[in-house]
Amino acid sequence: MRSFWVYNRNDAGLRCTSVRLERGNQSGFRVNVRGEYLGAEVGYQTNNIELYKGDSLRVFVEVTPKTQREPGPQLIEDKLTFLLENGVSQTVCLKAYSWNAKTFDKLDITRDTTIYDANPILIRGGIHVSQGATLQIQAGTTLYFNSQAGIEVDGTLRSLGTKDAPVVLRGSRLDRMFPYLPYDRVSGQWQGIKFNAESYENDIEYTDIHGAFNGIVADSADIDKTKLSIRQSTIHNCRGVGLSLNYVKAIVENCQITNTLLPCVYVKGGDVTINHSTIAQFYPFDGNRKQAFTFESPIARLLCRNSIITGYSDDEINGLTAEDCHFKFETCIIRTPKIVTKDSIYFINVVYEDIADTIRFGKKHFKTIDTRNLVYDFSLDSISGAIDKADPATSLPIDRHGTPRDPKPDIGAFEYKQQ
Numbered sequence: 001m002r003s004f005w006v007y008n009r010n011d012a013g014l015r016c017t018s019v020r021l022e023r024g025n026q027s028g029f030r031v032n033v034r035g036e037y038l039g040a041e042v043g044y045q046t047n048n049i050e051l052y053k054g055d056s057l058r059v060f061v062e063v064t065p066k067t068q069r070e071p072g073p074q075l076i077e078d079k080l081t082f083l084l085e086n087g088v089s090q091t092v093c094l095k096a097y098s099w100n101a102k103t104f105d106k107l108d109i110t111r112d113t114t115i116y117d118a119n120p121i122l123i124r125g126g127i128h129v130s131q132g133a134t135l136q137i138q139a140g141t142t143l144y145f146n147s148q149a150g151i152e153v154d155g156t157l158r159s160l161g162t163k164d165a166p167v168v169l170r171g172s173r174l175d176r177m178f179p180y181l182p183y184d185r186v187s188g189q190w191q192g193i194k195f196n197a198e199s200y201e202n203d204i205e206y207t208d209i210h211g212a213f214n215g216i217v218a219d220s221a222d223i224d225k226t227k228l229s230i231r232q233s234t235i236h237n238c239r240g241v242g243l244s245l246n247y248v249k250a251i252v253e254n255c256q257i258t259n260t261l262l263p264c265v266y267v268k269g270g271d272v273t274i275n276h277s278t279i280a281q282f283y284p285f286d287g288n289r290k291q292a293f294t295f296e297s298p299i300a301r302l303l304c305r306n307s308i309i310t311g312y313s314d315d316e317i318n319g320l321t322a323e324d325c326h327f328k329f330e331t332c333i334i335r336t337p338k339i340v341t342k343d344s345i346y347f348i349n350v351v352y353e354d355i356a357d358t359i360r361f362g363k364k365h366f367k368t369i370d371t372r373n374l375v376y377d378f379s380l381d382s383i384s385g386a387i388d389k390a391d392p393a394t395s396l397p398i399d400r401h402g403t404p405r406d407p408k409p410d411i412g413a414f415e416y417k418q419q
Helices: none
Strands: 002-007 014-021 029-033 045-051 056-063 074-084 089-098 102-104 107-109 113-115 121-123 127-129 134-138 142-145 151-153 156-160 167-171 176-178 193-195 202-205 207-210 216-218 226-231 234-238 243-246 249-253 256-260 265-268 271-275 278-281 293-296 299-305 308-311 325-330 366-370 375-380
Touching: 014 029, 029 074, 045 056, 056 074, 056 089, 127 134, 151 156, 156 167, 216 226, 226 243, 256 375, 265 299, 293 299, 293 325
Parallel strands: 102 121, 107 127, 113 134, 121 142, 127 151, 134 156, 142 167, 151 193, 156 202, 167 207, 193 216, 202 226, 207 234, 216 243, 226 249, 234 256, 243 265, 249 271, 256 278, 265 293, 271 299, 278 308, 299 325
Antiparallel strands: 002 056, 014 045, 014 074, 029 056, 074 089, 366 375
């Protein structure tokens, strides 16, 4: 429901001969003018409203659109016309968008199931994938989750977007917190994805996960079996952790994991391989945000290659002094003070970001870091120190967008392309 005020700013009173909803019951709009509902019984209008000098009245508007048969949002329009006693009329244009969505209170996946729809799918109570069942989300599908909803997986999840038709997992609110700020740019709008202990062989490709509380949390499992493979995907703007890997085997390639209150990436134990990823901590809602990358012992193996780890703080990595950690960073850009005693053992061909260098590093790597409007584009800017610095021998053939990498590939998830 929306409302607006009508003011009489004249030096004398005035009379509205009529206030009329032009299309009546054809558009789906419902209007209440100063307590009187403009329904069928009054011909969708009210008559003889007086407004004294300096007086005002409030108008309330709701809409219940008819079922739409066309894909995508459809514009609904009507007009509310005020006819004054002197014959002058003024019109308020009423506009809304209707989108034909499928709605589910709770989805319990107990057998192999595929979800696809070109129209939105609203999930009110969450999705649970039972052990032994596989849920596949096909390319081009968008799932909208209410605030207490998310995906809990005991079986297997395959979210298989493509570069031209990604899967999008996001919150359900389409309105705005402020005129310039859609709720879609606000963190904590839904619960994210949780992989429980018995879940294995989960695949996420070309999937955009944003606005969640926790992006992905993977519970402990047998590290001889792959728990999660996530490629060409984004986890962005989380009120908790971005990607939490707890004693699991996981592969992370060509991923953007950015802007979280807790670590963007948290690794405890397990066997984790990360290649060509952008891990950047510019979370705007809380100055007590954690570092971009945190790992804790004991870790069987942590290998991070051709990746950017950066953010606002002087040190964006935590875990370098941990015992019983078998970790290695190769051909990365890391925002952390250089640790001379561990160079050439744990760090090979690593560039340590100079915090005094505000030209090539930190937020200067990226095209857009707009903290007022909360708009971010983590594609590389032309001045980034990551351009042409990846190792061709260990580089992946494509980037986050599916763009082929050139013979001198760039560090991070995105290959720089001249405009």
